[in-house]
Amino acid sequence: MARPSRSQFTERLQQLTDRLRSDMAENILKPGDYLPSEVELGQTFQLSKESVRKALDTLVSEGYIVKVRRVGNRVVGVPAAVRGAEREQTPAGASAAAAGDGSMPAASRKEPAEVTAAASVVLRLAYYAPLEDEAKLSSMVASFEQENPGLRVHLMPTPFPHDYAEHGMADVFTVSAWDALKLKERDPELAIIGKAPDTEAAHPLLRAAFEDAEGNSKAAPFLFSPIVLCYNREHFRTNGLEEPCGDWTWYTLLKTARILARRSDIWGFAAHIQSLNRWLVFLLQNGFRFSADEGKRTSEDPALWESLRIARDLIHQQGRPQPLWAESDSDIERWFVEGKVSMIMTTYFGLNRLIGTELDYGVAPLPSLRTSDTLLLVTGLAVSSGARQPAEAQKLVRFLCGERSQLQIRRRTLSLPAHPAALALHAGLEGNRPGREEESGSMWSRCKLYGDLRLGVGVLEAIREELKSYWSRLEDEVEASERLDSLLR
Structure with missing residues (x-):
């Protein structure tokens, strides 16, 4: 990409800040929501990561957002000092002018009300980014949304899914056996995790990775190796x-x-x-x-x-x-x-x-x-104790841990699915597989x-x-x- 001129750089920076201010004024980005990642914003507005940070620092100083360590930038809302001025703007015109050639990443922002009228519930899923390759996660989530038109899943890749849950910004999150052990040392009851969803049979050892001090399994096994x-x-x-x-x-x-x-x-x-x-x-x-x-x-x-x-x-x-x-x-x-x-x-x-x-x-x-x-390494799916829609969150976990989704993992990846029926599948597997390997049992x-x-x-x-x-x-x-x-x- 050619280096932008000073005027182009200034214009893109202004487009970014104007667009975010506009979305907050229109309540598209609501207080408590998190902005798209710096990488996504940079790609959308053709800015470097450092330039995006400069723009976000401006919004922090103006009181629109706050930075949350290891999580992201959380929306505070339109500051009281400028709320009156925002009301005088024409939302549609301001938004269109600010957008320029880019549009905000769909998976990282709330859509306008008319677009999401059918989606009455948004579930926030924080997950380890490698799961996109290890489980084809976005493909399974798309299938879930097709089967549940009243539900939409907001995907949030991050190295620290449990941090998202602790800050109240994830309804469902992935948790590794190692992170579960860390969490249990801080809180033996694993209070950050809500009621474990009822999922189909998985080996007891996989469930043991997520047991609290009372021996209750708090997360549903998803993948293992x-x-x-x-x-x-x-x-x-x-x-x-x-x-x-x-x-x-x-x-x-x-x-x-x-x-x-x-x-x-x-x-x-x-x-x-x-x-x-x-x-x-x-x-x-x-x-x-x-x-x-x-x-x-x-x-x-x-x-x-x-x-x-x-x-x-x-x-x-x-x-x-x-x-x-x-x-x-x-x-x-x-x-x-x-x-x-x-x-x-x-x-x-x-x-x-x-x-x-x-x-x-x-x-x-x-x-x-x-x-x-x-x-044994295990990745599980947990419902946050602070989930806004716990029943729907459990429904998502049951879908991802169900036989059909787990069969997709088995067919399309080399990861080992937790569901025993999927693990036993040997026909129709895609890609280059081991020429010789041990029976999983x-x-x-x-x-x-x-x-x-x-x-x-x-x-x-x-x-x-x-x-x-x-x-x-x-x-x-x-x-x-x-x-x-x-x-x-």
Whole structure:
């Protein structure tokens, strides 16, 4: 896009502020509503993110909106000082003039009354943005709206759906097992979540991820994935190696990774070890549990250090001249797609990157230590306790967790749906699927949740930060143990 002239820039900035003021004056954007994201506004009015922020700062100073940390910009309304002047304007003319060539994003603003006369109820759904690829969420929501012409769903992608619920701006929100554990530490009763909707059968372990202190499941399981091993079948065939199977140990994997590195000059194995969804697996497999027993230093438990040692060996002992570090799981998955890595530690959510490729790949259970346990990741749908229309919100959750929607997830993505009938489907699946994988029914006995480690999320995050020096070989186990001890007392 060509750089706008100063006059064009000024005009676009004015169009943005005028349009937002007009929509608030006409009550299209009502007090308590949230503005579209800065990215959406920038795309609509052809402005940079910094320019959009400048315009929004103007509206904040004028009293039209307030900024809510990690959530967005909330409408206050037309300030009393200018309300009289706003009434003198012609709403239709002002709105049309301010709109220019752009129109506000439909999914992020309220439509005029004449457009939404048939939609008597608007449900606000805050969700993790990756769910668009992992579940084709907007497509399912469109089907829900078609079947329920009196209902409309306002989609709000965000990294922090529970924050939206806490601020009273979401009727339904997605919640991960990790975020549920965080919320439960702050409030064992999970009061932020309203009555759990009745959904069709899901495995008890999926429901357990969202239980409150009384053992009541507060969210409906939507998607899940164990941590698994994904491998390039062509690399194994080319090098005359047997594919990974259920009796592999991590030492088997490390030996195989060295062979692949030596013969093909590639990385045999890669994982974003620092991720809480990766290194915790080694603790679970070694039977390690954090203990509060007096006189026992958890930081000196041999099971802890055996677990952490194998994680470090996987980084440094593959026969490569330097370790492989990644910023995120996405880096690992991208390198796998590019053929630079033969085996990765990943999830079925991450495997959605492969659905449009021609890569010949397989999925196997993780190699084992003392046990073959794996970490179970679950995403649920919850109705906010502050939902404006709780019955309709529950209806949306039941639809998304129902068999028909869950079958769509199974057919169109590699994510694992919570509904057992959808999970069992093997015919008519779209895209590039694993050439070999484990039957889903055999995984449950190995699946563990974060809570099985018996330690708070804040401490786990702090331990992860302390271990970065150990994994980088900047300190030994004695030094790392001393620093961990202060966290585990």
